[in-house]
Amino acid sequence: MKKLNPKERRNLMIGLSFLLPNLVGFLLFTLGPVAFSFGASFTNWDLTGIEPLQYIGIDNFANMFSDSQFWLYFVNTLYFLIGLPLAIFGSLGAALLLHQKVKGQVVYRTLLYLPSVTSGVAVMILWKALYNPDWGAVNQILESVARAFGHPEFRGPSWLLSTQNALALGVEKVGVVPNQWGIGAREALIFMGLWGAIGGGNTLLYLAALGNVPQELTEAAEMDGASRFRIFRNVTWPQLAPTTFFIIVMGFIGGLQGGFEQARVMTLGGPAGTTTTLAYYIYNKAFVEYQMGYACAVSLVLFGLIFAVTLVNWKFGNKEVSY
């Protein structure tokens, strides 16, 4: 490093003094812990204190590889990403509607945003009641619709109590089991997520992006007699690509670390582990079973996944955006 002259040194001191409080917190609560986690993942660190702390090499990572639970929960975590494209289409749809300069646009925007502002434990407790198979509102509505169409014998799914799922994934091991096909706890959580996401932040992002689409482009296409769908497909949608890309990246990053609150509040990861995501697995390993070293190792694998997804998405997304 080259020697600093007195003025530069003074500037450095001033700059660092403003940065200092944040930097200390950052080193203490972010960078330090990441390094610590890295070290701990090579140990048998265990809060119960039964075995003495030991360096065990890559045992944690090797065990993870043969840990059938880890793979099941990894698949669960990916399963919940099914909600992402649905949320994107829903958010875009809502944004397109709001973008038509209808009367009361602000009122609609506010109402549609409410679910995402109130998400959290209280709302999850609410949905747990809504999903009650016997008296919850969701099945009440489904069953009354079925009655109206002449099927009074119809019974709604058991929602949070059911291991069935739309991809017919088995319960005990990774794979497809035909009698598991149906609607269950996973779909319940995805649907609740959609309720919270559509009309939320992504809609606002799309709304802003729609405002930035140059009007000359859409007007020119209209003059050429293009249909509204074609204008959307060939003009608007490509213009929205950077926003879509951003939402996908953030959705992946959030989705991979997600599912903890739902599992802890609504399902305790069940039934039969079908709603346990990696985040909830890490929590259980660390704060229920006290296997801190193993939990750190799992969290680092998750970190690696998020990092890889970011890189892949960047490469792929850049191509998609340039046209």
Next chain:
Amino acid sequence: MAAENMRGAKGRSFWTHVVLISLSLFALAPFAWMVLASLKPLSEVESVNPVPTEWRWDNYAKVFEQVPFARYYFNSVFVAAWVTVLVVLTSAMAGYAFARLRWPGRDLLFRAYLGTMMIPGLVTMIPNYSLMVNMKLLDSFQGLVIPAAFSAFGTFMLRQFMMSVHPALDEAAEIDGARPWQIFWDIVMPLCKPGLATLAIFTFMGSYGSFFWPLIMVKSEHLRTLPIGMLFFDTVYGRQTNLLMAASVMNVIPLVALFVAGQKFFVRGILLGGVKG
């Protein structure tokens, strides 16, 4: 031709309203159910009729009798207020250092900050828990506040905001011999009020709803925040859906009020976060 176009536009606007009203109903229906259920007597909780036959307003008072709900409220607001003040202050100072001051190594360090924004909280959670145990801050207000008082996202957001404010005023003040702290506090901070408000509202709401960290930090009843208290209430009195819903309504109301009051800042914050720097 013109008249036809007009009719087409009108018809479209009609259907736009129909779809938007349906979407709004979809968004609001669970809240309506929650409010109605919160007013039911216990005997009607499992009834298929969503409307109570007897309106039990005293359910709300009963929540306070069964659990120390006022305490939960106070704890949540107290912790969120502290976290908000500290996050805004530390982020503003760091944002100022990155946006307005020139010093060697600045851009390199800023890039390092940006890189850490993607580190998942799950990775830092376990070491931070252990750190709190060692600092004897487990199960304390400090333990709830201090690790949450620093935000790379807040730093990034306020840096972007400060870069967009014209620098003429602080340059003039510097020539007049003002100290760096004076320029920051008396000139830049007042100019950045909208950005500070945006970060404040997001931080407050985030902390008010935060669940994972308080769940592992809090052991004593008197430190429970609303989400932890709600979880406890649900676990212990889970069959009293009417009281649970009353508690949920009270939990959600401050968020709705804050959102409606600060909507302008809210929208800006989402867009600031979404625009990559």
